[in-house]
Amino acid sequence: MSRLFRAPPFPLRRPVPLPTLPPASPSRLTTRAVSILSPSQSARKTLLTRARPLRQKPSPLPPPPRPYATYRDPHGREIRPLITSDSVSRAARTPGTYVIIGIAVSGAFIFYFSNLETVPVSGRTRFNVYGSDTVREAGEMQYKATLYELERAGARILPDWDWKTVRVKRVMRKLIPFSGMAGENWEIFVIEDPHTANAFVLPGGKVFVFSGILPLARTDSALAAVLGHEIAHNVADHVGERMSAAIGTNIVLYSAMALVGFLGFGPLLMHWVGSRFLDIAFGNPMSRLQESEADYIGLMMMSEACYDPADAVEFWKRMEQAKGGEVSEWLSTHPSNVSRIKRIQEWLPEAMEKRQNSDCHTTTAFADLFRRALSQGIIVI
Numbered sequence: 001m002s003r004l005f006r007a008p009p010f011p012l013r014r015p016v017p018l019p020t021l022p023p024a025s026p027s028r029l030t031t032r033a034v035s036i037l038s039p040s041q042s043a044r045k046t047l048l049t050r051a052r053p054l055r056q057k058p059s060p061l062p063p064p065p066r067p068y069a070t071y072r073d074p075h076g077r078e079i080r081p082l083i084t085s086d087s088v089s090r091a092a093r094t095p096g097t098y099v100i101i102g103i104a105v106s107g108a109f110i111f112y113f114s115n116l117e118t119v120p121v122s123g124r125t126r127f128n129v130y131g132s133d134t135v136r137e138a139g140e141m142q143y144k145a146t147l148y149e150l151e152r153a154g155a156r157i158l159p160d161w162d163w164k165t166v167r168v169k170r171v172m173r174k175l176i177p178f179s180g181m182a183g184e185n186w187e188i189f190v191i192e193d194p195h196t197a198n199a200f201v202l203p204g205g206k207v208f209v210f211s212g213i214l215p216l217a218r219t220d221s222a223l224a225a226v227l228g229h230e231i232a233h234n235v236a237d238h239v240g241e242r243m244s245a246a247i248g249t250n251i252v253l254y255s256a257m258a259l260v261g262f263l264g265f266g267p268l269l270m271h272w273v274g275s276r277f278l279d280i281a282f283g284n285p286m287s288r289l290q291e292s293e294a295d296y297i298g299l300m301m302m303s304e305a306c307y308d309p310a311d312a313v314e315f316w317k318r319m320e321q322a323k324g325g326e327v328s329e330w331l332s333t334h335p336s337n338v339s340r341i342k343r344i345q346e347w348l349p350e351a352m353e354k355r356q357n358s359d360c361h362t363t364t365a366f367a368d369l370f371r372r373a374l375s376q377g378i379i380v381i
């Protein structure tokens with residue numbers, strides 16, 4: 001054992017004495033350092049030194065070498081851009097690209113046809129991506145925004161006991177059972193503003209009526225034509241249809257919303273995204289097709305609710321006369337014209353038939369009898 005750990009005979013090899021160099025002068029040291037550079041770099045350095053402006057004061061010390069002058073790619077490769085027009089056009093011609101385009105186009109077709117649906121009452125086929133829950137949420141956001149705007153403008157919402165509110169609620173109570181939306185959480189707001197002839201119903205059952213429209217809707221049937229038209233926009237889910245029509249913008253919006261959620265940005269960006277969403281849904285007037293559809297559905301609804309559809313024509317005539325006056329706000333989003341009145345007149349026989357089939361005759365006859373008895377003093381309340 002002790003042999004294993006015995007130290008080897010020392011020294012194994014005799015130490016080689018280092019060669020002694022002659023003492024170097026500072027100028028020779030500098031020459032050696034510069035000689036590390038390649039010939040081209042040396043030339044470049046010389047050029048850089050020569051290109052120095054003449055006005056500069058000559059420094060007693062030589063300038064330090066510039067860092068980029070000594071850089072060199074270790075593999076001697078050239079640096080090229082990753083994406084060029086050539087590489088893009090080459091990639092576009094590959095079979096893989098055609099497959100991807102084919103899949104995308106087929107996907108778009110499948111997406112479109114799988115989201116087609118039929119509008120209630122009118123029977124029109126249309127493209128709609130959004131479910132009722134999404135539209136109701138958009139309506140809820142718009143409802144809060146509307147209340148905030150009204151409050152900021154100092155608008156006065158009339159109390160329940162005001163005769164204008166009583167009138168609007170009376171007509172709404174009769175229309176709602178025939179709207180197919182009896183399950184909504186209906187809320188009615190009548191705003192005191194004689195200079196604004198406007199009315200709208202938001203998804204989710206929030207009804208806003210500005211008092212300026214009431215003198216134009218002289219009878220309850222005429223008011224039923226206004227409210228029936230506005231409810232019809234919700235029956236036909238025109239808001240969802242508009243949001244679906246702006247599908248390209250929606251993709252950008254949803255991406256922005258996802259990004260905002262992912263990055264954890266604050267409520268400011270969410271507010272911006274939300275306001276853009278509302279702009280699409282409620283910012284622009286409905287299309288002519290949607291307006292006409294709302295006219296038809298509203299007319300059938302008011303007829304089923306036992307109102308006189310002929311009053312709808314009278315109302316639109318009055319609106320036409322009021323055009324250009326102070327009360328034109330509703331007209332700006334609801335174009336009233338001769339062709340619209342003509343169309344409603346064409347639908348009148350069908351509407352009358354609905355009214356007859358809705359067992360209104362008995363109700364109307366009873367109401368007429370009651371009114372006559374009241375006027376003759378037979379009944380005293």
Ligand SMILES: [Zn+2]
Nearest residue numbers: 286291294334
């Ligand atoms: Zn409308």
